[in-house]
Amino acid sequence: MKLNHSDYKQRNMKIWNEVAPRYHKRWASVSKGPFQSTTKLIELVNINKGNIVLDLACGTGVVTKKIRNKVGNLGYVVGADTSTTAIKIAKKWNGKKSNLDFVNIDAEKFSFLKKFDVVTCQYALFFFPNAQKALKNIRNSLKKSGKIGISVHGSKEKVPFFSSILDSVTQYIPDYVPPGSPNLDRFGTKSALKKEISRAGFSKITVKEFVFHYSPGKFEDYWKNYIKYIATPLKEKLDALEYSEIKGLKQLVKEKTIQYTKKNGEILFPWQVLILTAKY
Ligand SMILES: C[S@@+](CC[C@H](N)C(=O)[O-])C[C@H]1O[C@@H](n2cnc3c(N)ncnc32)[C@H](O)[C@@H]1O
Structure with a gap:
């Protein structure tokens, strides 16, 4: 059965509710690998003291936290996400502050009474089935002098951490x-x-490319953590495979990692990230 946009978003929300605690611990709260982008994004979009900022699809609030430190007590920051679990973690992790708010909203369906100086969105634009709708909401929430900062992962061949597994799994499932x-x-x-950002009406668009590196350990660690961290709907599909299929799948993944494996057995993946900034 083909998912429509609303089914997809429901499913994705459930997945994020399940994985948010693991995501926070393993990825977001450590500035390793692709998460070196958090500091870069904030630098590039040039957030100033006193700014009013929206961090859209804030997840567990890692970007939000750094933004709040940057705007200081005279600024104001809102972190927004559809996942209630992510927002709970974000609130706890950021602590109570009078100029920081976290709200549950869908990027494709929001509006605020106040207008923002800056809207950031890290590693989420591709999750919005109707990204144009989200971008138009962002633009409507910006002051005329406002700016956006958006980070996304590079295409799959530039992010072998994802594609080594995904390209193999989809052959079996x-x-x-x-x-x-x-x-x-x-x-x-x-x-x-x-092109997508320009279609939504933004101007002065600049995209910078970064290649970070991430080591998931040796192949066995990479594989073990994949099995450990995936969400239930995906785990169920894997569990339905025969033992021989799982063995074949693991071997296929291993072959894809060989070119990134060092002499000591550690894998070191390159990880391309694009960071876009633009004006209203
Ligand atoms: C990879 S995480 C990124 C979180 C955070 N920006 C960071 O850098 O750690 C993607 C986030 O997008 C959120 N998300 C997905 N679809 C969304 C939507 N339609 N509206 C708002 N948030 C959404 C998920 O709940 C998840 O927290």
Whole structure:
């Protein structure tokens, strides 16, 4: 069955509610690998003291926290996400502050009474099935002098941490990514990202490319953590495979990691990230 936008968002919200605690611990709260982008994003979008900022799809609040430190007590920051669990973690992790708020909203369906100086969105634009709708909401929430800062992962061949597994799994489980899901690397090139942002009416668009590195340990660690961290709907599909299929799948993944494996057995993946800034 093909998912429509609303089914996809429901499913994705459930997944994020389940994985948010693991995501926070393993990724977001450590500035390693792709998360070196948090500081870069804030630098590039040039947030100033006293700014009013929206961090859209804030997840567990890692970008939000750094923004709040940057705007200081005279500024104001709102972190917004559809996942109630992520927002709970964000609130706890950031602590109570009079100029920091976290709200549950859908990026495709929001409006605020106040207008923002800056809107940031890290690693989420590709999750919005109707990204244009989200971008138009962002633009409507900005002051005329406002700016946006958006980070996305590069296309799949530039992020082998994802593609080594995904390209292999989909050979064994063709509906691992359910039909109707948006393609998560559709904004993974400079031109595709720029085009999408320009279509929504933004100007002065600049995209910078970064290649970070991330070591998931040796192959066995990479594989073990994959099994440990995936959400239930995906785990169920894996569990339905025969033992021999799992063995074949693991071997296929291993082959894809060989080119990134060092002499001591550690894998070191390159990880391309694009960071876009633009004006209203
Ligand atoms: C990879 S996480 C990024 C979180 C955070 N920006 C960070 O850098 O750690 C993606 C986030 O997008 C959120 N998300 C997905 N679809 C959304 C939507 N339609 N509206 C708002 N948030 C959404 C998820 O709940 C998740 O927290």
